[in-house]
Amino acid sequence: MTDQESSARRGPMRSAPQDLEAWKRQPSTPQTESPAYRLAFTDHDFILRDELRPVRLQLELLKPELVMQQYGIESTVVIFGSARIQGDDTGSANPALKPHYEEARKFARIVSEASRDSGFREYVVVSGGGPGIMEAANRGAADIGAPSIGLNIVLPHEQAPNGYITPELCLQFHYFALRKMHFLMRARAVVAFPGGFGTMDELFEALTLIQTGKVRRFPLVLFGEAFWRKVINFDALVEAGTISPQDIDLITFVETAEDGWDAIAGFYRR
Numbered sequence: 001m002t003d004q005e006s007s008a009r010r011g012p013m014r015s016a017p018q019d020l021e022a023w024k025r026q027p028s029t030p031q032t033e034s035p036a037y038r039l040a041f042t043d044h045d046f047i048l049r050d051e052l053r054p055v056r057l058q059l060e061l062l063k064p065e066l067v068m069q070q071y072g073i074e075s076t077v078v079i080f081g082s083a084r085i086q087g088d089d090t091g092s093a094n095p096a097l098k099p100h101y102e103e104a105r106k107f108a109r110i111v112s113e114a115s116r117d118s119g120f121r122e123y124v125v126v127s128g129g130g131p132g133i134m135e136a137a138n139r140g141a142a143d144i145g146a147p148s149i150g151l152n153i154v155l156p157h158e159q160a161p162n163g164y165i166t167p168e169l170c171l172q173f174h175y176f177a178l179r180k181m182h183f184l185m186r187a188r189a190v191v192a193f194p195g196g197f198g199t200m201d202e203l204f205e206a207l208t209l210i211q212t213g214k215v216r217r218f219p220l221v222l223f224g225e226a227f228w229r230k231v232i233n234f235d236a237l238v239e240a241g242t243i244s245p246q247d248i249d250l251i252t253f254v255e256t257a258e259d260g261w262d263a264i265a266g267f268y269r270r
Contacts (some may be wrong), residue, residue, distance in 0.1 A: 016041065057126035060178045064151070064171050066185065071169060074118070076126045076149065076186045077111045077264070079104060080202045081133025081193030081223075083159075100193045100223060101136045107191065107223075107257035108140025108148070114261070120147050123188060126204075128152070129170065130159045133193045151179050180205050189219040189264045194227045210250055211243075217250070219267045221260050224252035 026032045040046055047056070085094075087101040108125045113152055117124040127137040129150025141148035150165035152172045161170050173179040178222040180202060183191070190200055190206045203222075209215040222228045234251070237243045252263045 003054050057175060057178065060173060060175055064182050065185075067169065067171065071147070072119075072121045073124050073149070073169075073186060075122045075188045076124045078183050078187050078190045079108060079125060079127050079133065079137035079193070080191065080193035080195060080199045081136075082199060083128075083130045083132035083134060084196070085132045085136075085194065086231060087136060087139075097194050097224075097227070098169070100133065103223060103257050104133045104136035104193050105140040105143070106226045107260050108137045109143050110257055111117075111264075112141040112144050112146035112148070114265075115146055118146075124149060126151065126183065127165075128198070129161045129165055131162055133195065135162035135164060138162055151182055153179050172209075184209065184215060187218055188268075189221060191221045191223065191260060192228075193223045207247075207250060211247055219253050219264045220250055221254055223254055223260060225255065228253065 005118075006200070020039065020042065023042075031037060035043065035045060040044070046052065049197050066240070081100065081104060085097050085101050087098075087105070111123055111125055112120075113135050115121075115125075124147060125137055125141045126149035127134040129138075130150035138148045138150055139162075147166040147169055148164070149169040150171065152159060152161050152170065153176065154172060154174055161172075171182075173182075183202065184206060187206075192203045203220075204214075206220055210217050210220065234243075234248050238248065252265055254260045
């Protein structure tokens with residue numbers, strides 16, 4: 001879009017960037033140096049006030065949405081899993097879980113190959129943007145030159161984005177709730193590898209939304225049935241009457257990347 005087209009689209013009113021440039025040229029006086037004189041949208045002290053939380057929530061919803069629109073992302077495959085399952089010989093929480101790193105990487109490659117047919121607009125891989133299984137997901141997409149998304153979040157112990165996320169699609173969140181919303185807004189499938197509290201939180205959020213009809217049903221695929229059966233006794237929930245027997249049918253257990261993709265592709269063929 002040219003500057004002239006952009007100006008016509010805005011209409012006759014001056015733009016915020018134009019007024020910002022004019023504000024920067026103001027002479028330095030006690031009045032212009034006062035915090036009260038700052039333009040509201042440039043005043044961090046103002047934006048960070050507790051009373052402005054509703055505005056920050058709106059901004060955190062809107063910014064990623066505009067980025068997705070700008071890059072034409074229409075649907076995604078979400079990959080969750082532990083940050084502690086590493087691809088090298090250091091840092092893995094449990095050596096028995098280490099193979100899941102390469103399986104996640106392989107799965108993301110398969111998904112990204114399918115995404116190629118749409119010009120990388122559909123079935124784009126998205127992860128939480130950190131290390132471990134998240135890194136494997138973005139790395140698998142990068143293996144074939146496909147874009148992938150990372151939805152990072154600020155944590156007390158800083159989580160830096162992994163180096164395989166497409167930089168233009170690397171986003172950071174303050175609010176967990178908004179981050180989880182963006183995980184699911186374009187999801188055609190949710191895939192969970194073994195993980196801890198964060199993975200459980202994300203998994204049960206998706207399960208609850210599907211169970212209650214708040215989102216259309218999509219494939220919910222769990223890698224590593226033995227792990228998931230051990231840490232979550234789904235059958236006990238049915239026996240206790242706290243979920244219905246058909247609720248377990250919302251989940252598909254798989255062991256391999258090929259089976260994971262077949263579960264997703266088969267769902268949409270039906």
